[in-house]
Amino acid sequence: MPHQLLDIVARAATSTDIFSLADISSVRNWDYSLPTLTKDKRFTERKPWTSSSSFKTAFDERYPILKEIKLDHLALMGGAVLSLLTDAFTSKDLDFFVVTDQPTLSDEAAATFSHDRVKQFIHDVYTFMSTSNDELKKLQEEKQKTKPAFKIDAKKFYQLELFRVRRVLNVYTVDVPTLRAEDWSASEILSVQLITSPYATLPDLVRHADLSITGIAYFNGNVHFTELSKFSFENLCFVVDGATFSSTYVDRVIKYFDRGFDVLLPYLDVSKVRTHNFAFGVDEVIDLPQLTVVVNDIKGHKVCVTEIKKPKLVDGEASAKESSSKFDGYDRAGASNSMHAGAIIHCNIVSLINGTYDAFIVDGEGANYAKAFRDRPYITERMLINSYETVKNDLYTNSTLNLSKLVKYFTVLKPSALLDRVVGSYVAAKEAEGRAASAMFDKSFDAHVERVVEELVAEQVAIAKLKIVELEKLTLPTKTVESRRGVAPSPEVFFGKYYKAL
Incomplete structure (x- = not known):
């Protein structure tokens, strides 16, 4: 009914x-007439x-x-x-x-x-x-x-x-x-x-x-x-009814539950939740597709919760999605404010060379606050040169190559070609000389990486300078962030095996 x-x-x-x-x-x-996640004695x-x-x-x-x-x-x-x-x-x-x-x-x-x-x-x-x-x-x-x-x-x-x-x-x-x-x-x-x-x-x-x-x-x-x-x-x-979902929805459900607000799950079939361990003072788990709910007791529709967290699978999927997305939500937009000036310059340079203009951070400080009203950030040749000098110094340190930084800052070649130029070509040459693998990565490799990175920096800065010129000719409309309110596939999908039709 x-x-x-x-x-x-x-x-x-x-x-x-x-x-x-x-x-x-x-x-x-x-009156707890529908399944409700709460904490024992919480008020x-x-x-x-x-x-x-x-x-x-x-x-x-x-x-x-x-x-x-x-x-x-x-x-x-x-x-x-x-x-x-x-x-x-x-x-x-x-x-x-x-x-x-x-x-x-x-x-x-x-x-x-x-x-x-x-x-x-x-x-x-x-x-x-x-x-x-x-x-x-x-x-x-x-x-x-x-x-x-x-x-x-x-x-x-x-x-x-x-x-x-x-x-x-x-x-x-x-x-x-x-x-x-x-x-x-x-x-x-x-x-x-x-x-x-x-x-x-x-x-x-x-x-x-x-x-x-x-x-x-x-x-x-x-x-x-x-x-x-x-x-x-x-x-x-x-109420969490499975009809609303976004990239930050699960995090916000957890945040507001932890802040003291109960969660009503109308389509949760409480009868399908295991209760065997309660007799031994051990928690049970409601493993919803998007939420992991650790419970210590169930009294009718009142579900007493120890902890709510994201399933590990959801964490992994979210990380993959966020790593490739732009600032497409309120929380990600707000995160830009914790970045110092140098980090903002680097972010904008990466956005420039990748053509992801939606990820630009436009900023202004003090009396120059109105600079943030521009449709694009300031990116100068001086910024390029100084930023890539920093990247060059951090890219290869203590015989360790930072691969994520390599592919992030260098679009002059595809990732496979980059790796071949920095590492693969050197290894192939040493193999042809008959050098043993254990003896390949010595000071000569360090010198090779230093030389190649110098070349890549020069090539990438030249490309970035051209992109600055191209950018100034473009009209950049201000796009909007995605609304937090989204649409889930269905309550059946959200609640999974615990779904109960009403």
Whole structure:
């Protein structure tokens, strides 16, 4: 018999209903009538919110700099909102999305509106900090006219040199230096991620949440829920029905379970789970195709979990996929912000020589933050020469050849031809001379590798210089990251042998 919750899940993809904090039930009403992954004696606290005004106060206290910045048409969504609502965990960054509130805009006009809104936000944040510093400097100068020794505490100034903007595809990640606390020697960095994919209305946005517990948005001074995210927040849980899947979905399921939120698995056949070992105080395993669930007890539909992790096979498949993909998701885009300037240059050079322009990282720092608004990064001949000098020095050290770096930085030849030129040709020549294998790799091999690498560097830099010229002639449209919300083959595939039709 269909469950009422499944009706809510079915409506989630098309519903335009939005709820507020005033609509949230003060009590939890989930009765474990469907299989639920939880932890024994776990109880995650939930603050007794009754209005958005109290949430706004908490938001302003946690992020005081944003109190001074206009947030119209920007919706904060996901972990940062949930973190404030529950205090169960601390979110490391803020994810803002653009809501045009103009359903009649053309796709092109909406995209332009969205990019302009994000750029304005970044400009407003930097301008506020810069203006604040200027006013303090002016005050200090005025005071010093009568009190030469007067000096304003350095902690009251924003460290503008730490302001950084990175763009991958259409995701901007901004490092915002906050004012230093009394016991801090450096500014704490607030990481803000802004995605320029435009949404015509708020319901359009929140429907795209991959986990129902994250389908909560702070927009125009109010907290908004979908029908499903309202249920999830009231009961501190989320539904995994096998109908949603993406490259990061399993990781996020595990992350939010570990943060204190139960997982509802409506199509899990609990009767198929082994329970024999429980009598001996030993865990059992539910080996779903995409999740490995270690359980220590089952009470009706309440599945007490020791640990949830990814199957080894899934880990291997994910690694293979990620190693060959571009920055095609929010998490990968955000990862670019942890890269130092040299690493970004290397990343862009590799993208240039391989023609994978979608993987470019466009960056700007301090007063030059607007460089991140360009459609392509700066790549100069000097960068090429210095970067390949570094590669050359790291490619062959202590008689060890770094093969992954060789094929990564040298596209002048196919990998098989590269290996032949660096190693194979030398080995063949020594074999022809009758040299024993044990005596091949001596100082003469070191000299051979050094000479060949010098030649390869010269050839690759020459090719890269031509590609820089070609790049400047190209129009590079900004592509969008893939939405976290994807589509799984079917619940039957997701649940595998544990699937139970309802």
